[in-house]
Amino acid sequence: MSNMKALVFIEKDRIELEDKPIPDVGPNDALIRVTTTTICGTDVHILKGEYPVATGLTIGHEPVGIIEKLGSEVTGFEEGQRVIAGAISPSGYSNACLCGQWSQDGQDNKHGFKPAGGWRFGNTIDGAQAEYLRVPDARANLSPVPDGLTDEQVLMCPDIMSTGFAGAERANIQIGDTVVIFAQGPIGLCATAGAKLKGATTIIAVDSVPERLAIARQMGADHVIDFSRVDPVTEVMKITDGRGVDVAIEALGRQETFEACLRCLRPGGTLSSLGVYSGDITIPLDAFTAGLGDNRIITSLCPGGKERMRRLMEVISSSRLNLEALVTHRYKLDDIVSAYDLFSHQRDGVLKVAITP
Amino acid sequence: MSNMKALVFIEKDRIELEDKPIPDVGPNDALIRVTTTTICGTDVHILKGEYPVATGLTIGHEPVGIIEKLGSEVTGFEEGQRVIAGAISPSGYSNACLCGQWSQDGQDNKHGFKPAGGWRFGNTIDGAQAEYLRVPDARANLSPVPDGLTDEQVLMCPDIMSTGFAGAERANIQIGDTVVIFAQGPIGLCATAGAKLKGATTIIAVDSVPERLAIARQMGADHVIDFSRVDPVTEVMKITDGRGVDVAIEALGRQETFEACLRCLRPGGTLSSLGVYSGDITIPLDAFTAGLGDNRIITSLCPGGKERMRRLMEVISSSRLNLEALVTHRYKLDDIVSAYDLFSHQRDGVLKVAITP
Amino acid sequence: MSNMKALVFIEKDRIELEDKPIPDVGPNDALIRVTTTTICGTDVHILKGEYPVATGLTIGHEPVGIIEKLGSEVTGFEEGQRVIAGAISPSGYSNACLCGQWSQDGQDNKHGFKPAGGWRFGNTIDGAQAEYLRVPDARANLSPVPDGLTDEQVLMCPDIMSTGFAGAERANIQIGDTVVIFAQGPIGLCATAGAKLKGATTIIAVDSVPERLAIARQMGADHVIDFSRVDPVTEVMKITDGRGVDVAIEALGRQETFEACLRCLRPGGTLSSLGVYSGDITIPLDAFTAGLGDNRIITSLCPGGKERMRRLMEVISSSRLNLEALVTHRYKLDDIVSAYDLFSHQRDGVLKVAITP
Amino acid sequence: MSNMKALVFIEKDRIELEDKPIPDVGPNDALIRVTTTTICGTDVHILKGEYPVATGLTIGHEPVGIIEKLGSEVTGFEEGQRVIAGAISPSGYSNACLCGQWSQDGQDNKHGFKPAGGWRFGNTIDGAQAEYLRVPDARANLSPVPDGLTDEQVLMCPDIMSTGFAGAERANIQIGDTVVIFAQGPIGLCATAGAKLKGATTIIAVDSVPERLAIARQMGADHVIDFSRVDPVTEVMKITDGRGVDVAIEALGRQETFEACLRCLRPGGTLSSLGVYSGDITIPLDAFTAGLGDNRIITSLCPGGKERMRRLMEVISSSRLNLEALVTHRYKLDDIVSAYDLFSHQRDGVLKVAITP
Incomplete structure (x- = not known):
């Protein structure tokens, strides 16, 4: 495959929209084409250097998108399906997950526990403020969006x-x-x-x-x-x-x-x-x-996983709650640096910004 | 009735064994003749003036004794029965009690909640370091000692x-x-x-x-x-x-x-x-x-009430645990001021002191 | 005091409105003048002889009323206050209550547990389908009705x-x-x-x-x-x-x-x-x-006690729920036998019947 | 690879030790060489035709063994390690798993729930009464045996x-x-x-x-x-x-x-x-x-997964419990049909039978 645009952390107070290769998928991964994402207060902490991430990392952890490609082991989903994935993407198989603490998931740890280890997107692996996103342990994390719900209606589910x-x-x-x-x-x-x-x-x-x-x-x-x-x-x-x-x-x-x-x-x-x-x-x-x-x-750290996402989308689809009022601004991915500027300074009554690649 | 001896808080760093009238019992009270009691670290805080109580208050909150008299409404017990009562003596009827937070009992509060309000003995009413103790809300708080258990075997149940x-x-x-x-x-x-x-x-x-x-x-x-x-x-x-x-x-x-x-x-x-x-x-x-x-x-504040005491005594009588090793010293009530001196200075390897009136 | 009207169980398929003495109050009781009550499906079981109660017992367990008299030990309430009491009226002091199972309250039992023992009104003591009701363990069971709520608005709280x-x-x-x-x-x-x-x-x-x-x-x-x-x-x-x-x-x-x-x-x-x-x-x-x-x-048996009642009335007063639609019919206490006839045959779309003495 | 011996269900009342190919491993699997296994009451139900399984299935669900081969995605383990796997082998990624109900795991189900679906070995896939066992979702299910514990000491962990x-x-x-x-x-x-x-x-x-x-x-x-x-x-x-x-x-x-x-x-x-x-x-x-x-x-169905197994082995290694008395008989895999005969007729005071390939 070819390249994609991705918002990358360079250094304290500097993020840039860069060209990066579209990620490959391993056997348990999925690649999703991001259709809508957003910026979180935590991303602003990253931008300001208050929360350290690696230089070159794509940030963002709130994806809505379309399945572009599925790993060889990922059953139960289809390419072309519209899905979300939680900000926290637990593996399901660590000791933490297997005793119900999915957000403290130590996938690659000796003991299976890691502080906030379930938070991978835009923290320890490339994130969602990009045209494409690789979702690890996809069977645990992809959650189909019910027909009739728009991207913006489910945009708050992954994190907020x-x-x-x-x-x-x-x-x-x-x-x-x-x-x-x-x-x-x-x-x-x-x-x-x-x-x-x-x-x-x-x-x-x-x-x-x-x-x-x-x-x-x-x-x-x-x-x-x-x-x-x-x-x-x-x-x-x-x-x-x-x-x-x-x-x-x-x-x-x-x-x-x-x-x-x-x-x-x-x-x-x-x-x-x-x-x-x-x-x-x-x-x-x-x-x-x-x-x-x-x-x-x-x-409490944000709970993730596909069952959590399913339930939150049920809250929306059953009309128990309408969060559309939280999306106050809309930007193209090309303009995401401006969106950060608005959001990080809390200008213009901003609550959440929808970003569309 | 006549008088009894009771250890009374006078002022910071001063406690004295005094003569006081044996308490009367109201309809829901019991009077117990204390056979064994002990000194708690909290009592030392009181002595040092670090935890304020009223001048003249009898201190102590860990009673083992014999029922001397029962209030008119107190059924289910008999005079002469050997009992303990918890350090925390919940009323059972406050809003706190009725939602399961017995230790935060606001018996006399508008809202029925009071910080640490279940702790009455030696805190808000006269306590157990005396010859006699009035137990309020006796039906909720008296717990018969199983035959075969000594005073010292159950002495840790009320608090520790x-x-x-x-x-x-x-x-x-x-x-x-x-x-x-x-x-x-x-x-x-x-x-x-x-x-x-x-x-x-x-x-x-x-x-x-x-x-x-x-x-x-x-x-x-x-x-x-x-x-x-x-x-x-x-x-x-x-x-x-x-x-x-x-x-x-x-x-x-x-x-x-x-x-x-x-x-x-x-x-x-x-x-x-x-x-x-x-x-x-x-x-x-x-x-x-x-x-x-x-x-x-x-x-967590010490849970009280008769069901708690019953269960703790079951732990002892079933030989799941033996706490006799904790009683390292024994004093007569007459010598309780010396016992405080030993205990508050943690001399001679003291853990707990049994006091017998 | 003089007499009052009360609906009494006589024998299978026979209930009668009788004259009975207005109850006395003991130290822990309250007497309430019933202003509104209702009939429960369980009362119909009693009428049909399917659930046994003593001959001569006043039935009913869903009272709204005014405090007429308070026992000597009942603090925190005032005569003239408008209150409800739950269908289940736990003592607060039994072993069952003290481990959080208020509805299985064995107030008078050796072990402090009794099957459905918290249900006293119209089951083991005289009930609410009368002009006056004695509420035992009143401090645990009287719950003031917030100003602005009508009798009918809170009539479902005690049981349904x-x-x-x-x-x-x-x-x-x-x-x-x-x-x-x-x-x-x-x-x-x-x-x-x-x-x-x-x-x-x-x-x-x-x-x-x-x-x-x-x-x-x-x-x-x-x-x-x-x-x-x-x-x-x-x-x-x-x-x-x-x-x-x-x-x-x-x-x-x-x-x-x-x-x-x-x-x-x-x-x-x-x-x-x-x-x-x-x-x-x-x-x-x-x-x-x-x-x-x-x-x-x-x-689950109906939870009772004043804290439960307080919370349920909060649900009503906060407009989270409106149960007035459940009151489909209204009768005077004098006509309660007719009300039973309607209710037990489920005629005329009846859901609940408000009875006013 | 070549063949192995495996105990296979043929039809009601007929099981046979057969030659079968040693299983291949997929990316998320592990192959373990079974060193000790045992027979469960459920296996007897299967033998008697009371619990239906497919003809030709290898039965047994209680493996102790050595990792022979790891799938390409299985990190955190090494070939040659001694491990157990639970009778219930949850995937970790189904909706059931992701809401804490690992034993009702619907790995391959639309909704992610399946009655007793976490039980795979000897039920829906080949089981442990064989020389080799393929463990699916190995990262969730392999649990290393602490040094110093014998096979028989941990043999009860997977199920009993x-x-x-x-x-x-x-x-x-x-x-x-x-x-x-x-x-x-x-x-x-x-x-x-x-x-x-x-x-x-x-x-x-x-x-x-x-x-x-x-x-x-x-x-x-x-x-x-x-x-x-x-x-x-x-x-x-x-x-x-x-x-x-x-x-x-x-x-x-x-x-x-x-x-x-x-x-x-x-x-x-x-x-x-x-x-x-x-x-x-x-x-x-x-x-x-x-x-x-x-x-x-x-x-309750048997809880599985590696964290559960780890905890159970801790109970053994901390000397909180010794279950060796439960292993009353020992057989070679070659003689497993005789072992079934003894076990299913509960002869000779049998509790559990250790089977060694």
């Missing part, structure tokens, strides 16, 4: 929606729970939607951007708090009449929001953390009841 | 054993797990025993006191690490061939041990915290995989 | 809604699950609503009454099946493209529906049973994969 | 031990539970051992063969019941003083034992079924509390 929902799911939200979600970026908005889907009956969304708070209400928030105008912990305590929340979801990755989450919890409550942190975190003694509070702090 | 086991239980230890327990005081030793009972197959105990490490082996430790001679995290990684542990139990309440626990975890592992902290805790970014590790940090 | 939701909750329905619910009487309809609230994305409701199937759609059913016209198992397999359902909820209590549930399950699926059976149940070998299917069959 | 333990694990046995296990064949004995490892404190084993009851005591039974001399349900109620058991494990697959399990349960108890049934099962109304008992009936 899976991550946001995990914040609600791993906190084990029960019917009748009160939940606060700190930060209403794309992941926080999906956590808000996930809390609603799990049966929370008082959902409080915190942000400072009016547009985001407005979408939070669409996603299921019963109350919104603009933290630039009021102290969110005080406000949560007012809303809950002093009781605190059953679950607090952290969707930013900062000390202030982590700490505010802890301070909002009722005794015995759960802090569900989705943020990618860039510094140490402090747990204040008082907010922690000195360790006597029967609390849980849970971190 | 219940707390230590909770560290293993709430971490959801599975058959075949590898577990490290930091600190082998009485609670850490019981966490070690709990890990064994839950099916962990590689159990690593960390302390610096040779006698404690020797008892740790009796409790089920397969490996012991003297942290004064080697770096425990390095050693855990050696023992696990670089894999890390599934569960790390913190049984001290310090930054070093909390952090060491995090650093010992395999990707996706669980930190189960039993320590009572006296300062803020820092979660180092690297030990936390930046929040992407699918980790859980769980804190 | 709690039971129906339990079918979805105890099956551990996950986001993206496919669920079938057999029978769309009041409990089945609430199970349908519960499946929706838990995040199921394909919900299939089975019944033969068009009105019920229409309400099922309002409750969240994506598909409805009229079993009088098509074979429901075949139809479920069509809808799921041969895959089967993750969870099947049985809400009738018959062999046909139990068996159909099993036959609808995907490998590894869960049967959640809410029905009250009146005969042996057969598990067909083939529908059971000879025991190799990793299946779960779970039965 | 994994299945028996699952009975205890999936019932979620807690510290202090009372558990009865009906039938003390190899699987029941392992369920007894599993109950002990999970922390049960009263373990009751039921059988009629004195030798089995004697081994049951070694495995952890506190009480044994000879059902040929006393009624086991009556006896369990005596031992538990009328309370019943928290968990009853069925390890035979018959109506009598299934029903006896139900009748032994305390209210809210769990029946964990391991038996392979050969007829319909009846749930008696009274033993089921008419569906109101908050009971769970759970069936």
